[in-house]
Amino acid sequence: MEKGGVRKTVEFSRHLVKPLKSLAEQVGLGVDELVNVAVYELLVRTGHARPLSSSVPPPRGVDLIDRAEPAPPPRRRAGGGGAGRQARPQAAREQMLYFQIDGGEPIPVRKRVFLLGRGSKCDYILRDRGVSREHAVITRERGGWFIEDLNSANGVWINGEQIAKHRLTGDEEIQISNYTLHFMMK
Numbered sequence: 001m002e003k004g005g006v007r008k009t010v011e012f013s014r015h016l017v018k019p020l021k022s023l024a025e026q027v028g029l030g031v032d033e034l035v036n037v038a039v040y041e042l043l044v045r046t047g048h049a050r051p052l053s054s055s056v057p058p059p060r061g062v063d064l065i066d067r068a069e070p071a072p073p074p075r076r077r078a079g080g081g082g083a084g085r086q087a088r089p090q091a092a093r094e095q096m097l098y099f100q101i102d103g104g105e106p107i108p109v110r111k112r113v114f115l116l117g118r119g120s121k122c123d124y125i126l127r128d129r130g131v132s133r134e135h136a137v138i139t140r141e142r143g144g145w146f147i148e149d150l151n152s153a154n155g156v157w158i159n160g161e162q163i164a165k166h167r168l169t170g171d172e173e174i175q176i177s178n179y180t181l182h183f184m185m186k
Helices: 014-027 031-045 083-093
Strands: 097-101 107-109 113-117 136-141 144-149 156-158 161-163 165-168 173-176 179-185
Touching: 014 031, 144 156, 144 161, 144 179
Parallel strands: none
Antiparallel strands: 097 107, 097 179, 113 136, 136 144, 144 165, 156 161, 156 173, 173 179
16 A cells, blocks of 8 residues: 555445455455555546656556557668658558548547547537546557547447447547547548
């Protein structure tokens, strides 16, 4: 436990005790540490706590690396003479992502992390009771754009299937509650 922490007793339902202990053992944390990590993550995602400085290391034994896709190989610096050949692939990777809602004006995604939801802290607010405060996030990572459901109540859907995380190709229609978002790259 962190210095200055407060020791409280928390009561868990019987059906949660065994999986909680198993998970704590699997990630190499004590149950108290695991509960602290989980509560902190919930508070950050719901906007009740601010993320700690990026200089703070993750808890001991917790691997926070996304294993959904392997990391790209390190980029090589362009030397003289070869710069002209590398300019075209660079431009293709840096395409701007836009989305339209129900056929409206295209909306540019100008940030590497772009939050969608009905909460006031979102980058684009979807005003509908079926939309969670922080419903989904659009991210620029590994040379592509992704949309990820943030454990919303009603999900993120593509072609009638609920998705957790999806790499955007630039011609998808995503359903969030009563909204249809059409994505395009330019």
